Amino acid sequence: MVTPAFDVIVVGGGPAGLMASIAAQTSGASTLLIEKGNKLGRKLGISGGGRCNVTNAKPLPELIQNIPGNGRFLHSALHRFSNEDVWAFFEGLGIRLKEEDRGRVFPVTDKAATVVQALVNKVYDVGVEIWENCPVTGLVTDNGRIAGVSTHRHALVAAKAVVIATGGCSVPKTGSTGDAYPWARAVGHTIVPPYPTEVPLTSDEWFIRKRALQGLSVRNTTVTLLDDRKKKLTVEHGDLLFTHFGLSGPVALRCSHYVSTTHRKRPGIRLLAQVDGHPERSLQELVDELFHRKSAQPKRHLSNVLSDLLPERLAHVVLETLGIARDIPMTDIQNVKLEEVAKQTKRFPVAITGTLPLAQATVTGGGVSVKEIDPRTMASKVCKGLFFCGEVMDVHAHTGGYNITVAFSTGHLAGASAAEYAAVSSVEPVEQP
Numbered sequence: 470m471v472t473p474a475f476d477v478i479v480v481g482g483g484p485a486g487l488m489a490s491i492a493a494q495t496s497g498a499s500t501l502l503i504e505k506g507n508k509l510g511r512k513l514g515i516s517g518g519g520r521c522n523v524t525n526a527k528p529l530p531e532l533i534q535n536i537p538g539n540g541r542f543l544h545s546a547l548h549r550f551s552n553e554d555v556w557a558f559f560e561g562l563g564i565r566l567k568e569e570d571r572g573r574v575f576p577v578t579d580k581a582a583t584v585v586q587a588l589v590n591k592v593y594d595v596g597v598e599i600w601e602n603c604p605v606t607g608l609v610t611d612n613g614r615i616a617g618v619s620t621h622r623h624a625l626v627a628a629k630a631v632v633i634a635t636g637g638c639s640v641p642k643t644g645s646t647g648d649a650y651p652w653a654r655a656v657g658h659t660i661v662p663p664y665p666t667e668v669p670l671t672s673d674e675w676f677i678r679k680r681a682l683q684g685l686s687v688r689n690t691t692v693t694l695l696d697d698r699k700k701k702l703t704v705e706h707g708d709l710l711f712t713h714f715g716l717s718g719p720v721a722l723r724c725s726h727y728v729s730t731t732h733r734k735r736p737g738i739r740l741l742a743q744v745d746g747h748p749e750r751s752l753q754e755l756v757d758e759l760f761h762r763k764s765a766q767p768k769r770h771l772s773n774v775l776s777d778l779l780p781e782r783l784a785h786v787v788l789e790t791l792g793i794a795r796d797i798p799m800t801d802i803q804n805v806k807l808e809e810v811a812k813q814t815k816r817f818p819v820a821i822t823g824t825l826p827l828a829q830a831t832v833t834g835g836g837v838s839v840k841e842i843d844p845r846t847m848a849s850k851v852c853k854g855l856f857f858c859g860e861v862m863d864v865h866a867h868t869g870g871y872n873i874t875v876a877f878s879t880g881h882l883a884g885a886s887a888a889e890y891a892a893v894s895s896v897e898p899v900e901q902p
């Protein structure tokens with residue numbers, strides 16, 4: 470049997486690799502997509518709670534702001550193939566999309582399978598050759614330039630250009646297991662050690678250990694994350710969920726990048742999340758309300774008054790953390806203590822010990838260093854003919870459709886650039902006997 474040679478090989482059939490193979494083939498390159506699993510777009514199929522938050526409709530500067538992991542590196546890619554292009558691409562495939570809150574875009578069907586199927590159909594329609602159940606085992610180079618890849622079955626599948634789109638290493642059952650890091654390292658790339666992002670936060674506070682607040686959600690809150698020197702690391706807005714291990718929900722996930730990156734520099738340090746337990750009112754309004762209640766309802770217990778303003782369980786925990794008895798009548802509590810209660814409510818402190826592990830993270834931080842990738846083409850700066858796209862690179866975004874946008878945008882650029890490179894490359898790939 471002769472193994473055919475290709476202009477471009479794309480490794481990995483996630484959103485980045487699917488888009489890269491479409492872009493490469495439609496740019497005139499004979500393209501092979503190799504996927505190790507038996508299904509293309511597996512992670513895409515579970516994304517967005519099974520609905521696939523396929524992009525975000527916010528303007529470009531806001532997209533970049535929502536990409537805390539090297540967002541500025543993506544300027545060129547997002548200009549070349551933007552969130553509007555993602556929208557137009559799917560509408561062109563007959564998939565209607567809709568915008569929800571905070572710019573999040575979903576298919577009208579509310580089914581991720583709609584997006585996956587449309588993409589996969591397009592890959593077939595344009596004529597990409599697809600090999601499934603075929604794990605790539607490494608890159609093959611010749612004189613510092615790409616010659617192809619090896620697989621578990623072939624010593625060499627030859628190509629003029631290779632696009633690596635193997636993803637990160639979170640939720641490994643989807644196929645993203647960090648396979649490409651050693652290959653990239655072997656040809657001279659630096660790998661920023663992977664770490665969990667967009668992941669729940671852990672805490673050892675007594676009210677977490679005792680599950681006193683488990684299941685409680687605080688809508689539209691603000692969380693301020695401070696380090697051990699009280700330096701503000703970030704201020705994030707959104708919904709928060711108390712769990713049996715710590716904090717979850719969109720606002721906790723948004724903080725996780727800062728927890729992980731701080732822990733990488735200073736392992737084991739305790740951070741502090743200040744949760745605004747009553748986001749509808751300012752601190753002064755809350756103090757005024759408590760003073761007003763004191764004169765209007767002098768005999769009521771403080772915990773009952775506070776439970777009018779906060780979820781009851783949170784009200785009890787606030788008082789317990791301040792060492793104030795629940796059954797103290799309003800008239801017996803000093804104003805200065807009421808001010809403390811208001812402050813504790815607005816800046817409810819939760820010590821943060823870390824995050825859940827990488828395997829449980831939505832996104833992988835770290836990966837192939839972007840310093841060694843040309844942002845205008847996604848080409849490796851250290852190995853000719855090699856290109857990267859998607860989560861395998863040291864880029865990551867907040868949840869909200871930004872990560873899939875990054876995958877599509879960099880996939881499109883990498884695929885088109887690889888085809889362009891293959892068109893002018895003087896080296897002919899060799900068919901293997």
Ligand SMILES: Cc1cc2nc3c(=O)[nH]c(=O)nc-3n(C[C@H](O)[C@H](O)[C@H](O)COP(=O)(O)OP(=O)(O)OC[C@H]3O[C@@H](n4cnc5c(N)ncnc54)[C@H](O)[C@@H]3O)c2cc1C
Nearest residue numbers: 481483484485505516517522605636644859860870872873
């Ligand atoms: C539960 C969950 C929900 C999410 N929801 C959203 C969302 O709604 N919106 C959003 O923007 N982002 C979301 N994300 C993040 C988003 O899914 C990822 O950022 C995105 O899938 C990354 O795309 P990728 O193509 O780079 O990698 P992946 O999607 O991880 O695809 C990589 C592919 O490469 C293949 N591969 C790996 N190694 C090899 C090898 N050796 N040989 C051949 N193939 C290989 C894998 O099998 C896999 O198919 C979610 C993530 C998770 C885990």
